[in-house]
Amino acid sequence: TILVLDFGSQYSHLITRRLRELNVYAEMLPCTQKIKDLTWRPKGIILSGSPYSVYAPDAPHVDPEVFELGVPVLGICYGLQEIAVCHGGNVSGSDKREYGHAILHVKDHHSLFEDIDDFQVWMSHGDKLSELPKGFLVIGTTDNAPFAAIIHESKPVFGIQFHPEVTHTTQGKKLFHNFAINICKCQQNWTMENFIETEIERIRSLIGPTGEVIGAVSGGVDSTVAAKLLNEAIGKRFHAIFVDNGVMRLNEPQQVHDTLTEHLGINLKVIDASDIFLGKLKGVTDPEKKRKIIGNTFIEIFEEESAKLDAESGGKIEYLLQGTLYPDVIESISFKGPSQTIKTHHNVGGLLENMKLKLIEPLRELFKDEVRALGTLLGIPDELVWRHPFPGPGIAIRILGEVTPSQVEIARKADYIFIEEIRKAGLYNKISQAFACLLPVKSVGVMGDQRTYEQVIALRAIETVDFMTADWFAFDAKFLKRVSGRIVNEVAGVARVVYDVTSKPPATVEWE
Numbered sequence: 108t109i110l111v112l113d114f115g116s117q118y119s120h121l122i123t124r125r126l127r128e129l130n131v132y133a134e135m136l137p138c139t140q141k142i143k144d145l146t147w148r149p150k151g152i153i154l155s156g157s158p159y160s161v162y163a164p165d166a167p168h169v170d171p172e173v174f175e176l177g178v179p180v181l182g183i184c185y186g187l188q189e190i191a192v193c194h195g196g197n198v199s200g201s202d203k204r205e206y207g208h209a210i211l212h213v214k215d216h217h218s219l220f221e222d223i224d225d226f227q228v229w230m231s232h233g234d235k236l237s238e239l240p241k242g243f244l245v246i247g248t249t250d251n252a253p254f255a256a257i258i259h260e261s262k263p264v265f266g267i268q269f270h271p272e273v274t275h276t277t278q279g280k281k282l283f284h285n286f287a288i289n290i291c292k293c294q295q296n297w298t299m300e301n302f303i304e305t306e307i308e309r310i311r312s313l314i315g316p317t318g319e320v321i322g323a324v325s326g327g328v329d330s331t332v333a334a335k336l337l338n339e340a341i342g343k344r345f346h347a348i349f350v351d352n353g354v355m356r357l358n359e360p361q362q363v364h365d366t367l368t369e370h371l372g373i374n375l376k377v378i379d380a381s382d383i384f385l386g387k388l389k390g391v392t393d394p395e396k397k398r399k400i401i402g403n404t405f406i407e408i409f410e411e412e413s414a415k416l417d418a419e420s421g422g423k424i425e426y427l428l429q430g431t432l433y434p435d436v437i438e439s440i441s442f443k444g445p446s447q448t449i450k451t452h453h454n455v456g457g458l459l460e461n462m463k464l465k466l467i468e469p470l471r472e473l474f475k476d477e478v479r480a481l482g483t484l485l486g487i488p489d490e491l492v493w494r495h496p497f498p499g500p501g502i503a504i505r506i507l508g509e510v511t512p513s514q515v516e517i518a519r520k521a522d523y524i525f526i527e528e529i530r531k532a533g534l535y536n537k538i539s540q541a542f543a544c545l546l547p548v549k550s551v552g553v554m555g556d557q558r559t560y561e562q563v564i565a566l567r568a569i570e571t572v573d574f575m576t577a578d579w580f581a582f583d584a585k586f587l588k589r590v591s592g593r594i595v596n597e598v599a600g601v602a603r604v605v606y607d608v609t610s611k612p613p614a615t616v617e618w619e
């Protein structure tokens with residue numbers, strides 16, 4: 108295992124990703140982690156970049172023990188500066204920030220640069236090393252940075268000013284390979300095949316021969332993969348609950364039911380609670396209120412159903428399954444200051460508060476693409492594995508204004524047509540997320556000789572890597588014409604279709 112210590116750079120998690128792509132297991136912890144408190148011994152340590160300047164009074168600093176462990180250490184950007192400061196070097200705020208591409212001239216094909224010649228690197232820093240720390244040698248330079256890559260004369264301690272974890276650095280992957288596999292001697296045994304085997308064993312011994320587990324499924328990738336894993340481990344002793352909240356997409360509850368039971372053999376209970384949800388949403392127009400109502404109602408219903416199942420099983424249910432992924436774990440442990448809440452993403456968070464259950468989270472070490480690979484290995488159909496994300500509050504936050512059964516019907520039909528056309532055009536996998544929004548405004552139209560006065564549908568399609576920033580998808584005009592024609596003709600209640608051409612930021616992905 109490689110330990111990645113996070114100093115708060117926006118790229119920190121990418122370091123872990125790149126190592127996992129090499130089938131090397133890597134775990135990220137906040138930079139404040141004390142080495143003596145680690146329960147495992149890393150084979151190598153990477154110090155990430157940071158938005159801080161090393162001499163800032165509130166700057167985070169590494170536990171000096173890191174250099175005493177005797178394992179290789181690689182400092183990236185701020186990590187390099189930390190290494191320098193810990194070894195008596197100097198760092199200066201440079202007069203200009205360096206941001207963008209540079210060419211790294213490899214001075215010494217030391218193990219870190221084995222089989223690597225001069226290559227393009229990505230720089231993003233304010234401070235830089237102004238003086239070589241004692242006992243270090245320069246192994247790479249750029250036109251702006253005379254100490255762009257350094258190594259200790261006798262200890263396996265390396266520092267680089269550039270970011271090998273971003274794809275703009277052309278030899279980044281090779282550099283991580285050299286560090287993790289050649290220098291740290293890590294094994295490349297982190298594969299999803301191995302993961303399934305060890306995770307199923309772990310689940311079985313955790314639950315024991317008679318214990319039972321309950322979990323909510325939404326029809327999304329994460330909860331389905333988690334459920335299938337439990338089903339493989341303990342069969343019918345895992346109980347999945349699917350709550351139809353009345354604001355899913357057209358035919359979705361039926362599809363979820365069919366895939367999970369017929370295709371995947373999961374023990375599933377479907378609760379049709381649409382009337383309850385729609386009843387509570389009546390008259391509500393505030394987006395945050397809608398989210399809260401849906402989140403809380405879901406929790407109430409799930410708790411009720413799990414109590415019933417527990418009684419039926421004779422009190423054997425001990426665990427609650429959650430499909431938490433590694434990015435959520437990172438989010439909760441990473442080193443950062445306070446940030447502002449733009450919207451509350453209400454899902455099943457808070458489920459455990461009133462329930463006397465222990466938590467089981469088989470995906471908490473995995474990134475999304477690892478979950479997808481796992482899903483495919485577990486026999487989950489491609490259509491589900493590659494499904495666009497769908498928010499917990501469903502189309503309730505895509506119907507602006509009050510959510511009523513007739514508004515749900517309009518929004519559902521329009522969304523269905525849009526996605527159907529996207530699939531037909533072979534664009535589904537090029538787009539990260541697409542949906543229709545129903546706006547609470549009416550507009551005049553003419554159909555045949557009749558005046559119409561009906562609502563507006565806004566289409567949204569985006570491309571993004573991480574959903575933090577996103578760009579709108581550039582459909583060709585013919586495609587948009589076809590979709591708008593179909594929606595206005597086939598969906599009663601819609602007189603006009605518009606396409607949303609706003610990126611995130613400043614807009615968010617969802618309209619509410």
Ligand code: XMP
Pocket residue numbers: 398450451452453454496497498499500540574611614615616617618619
């Ligand atoms: P925003 O609108 O915040 O969306 O730019 C980013 C991603 O998050 C999804 N989203 C949600 N997911 N519960 C969820 O589970 C929510 O309340 C929620 N709000 C937004 C959104 O669909 C997009 O993928």
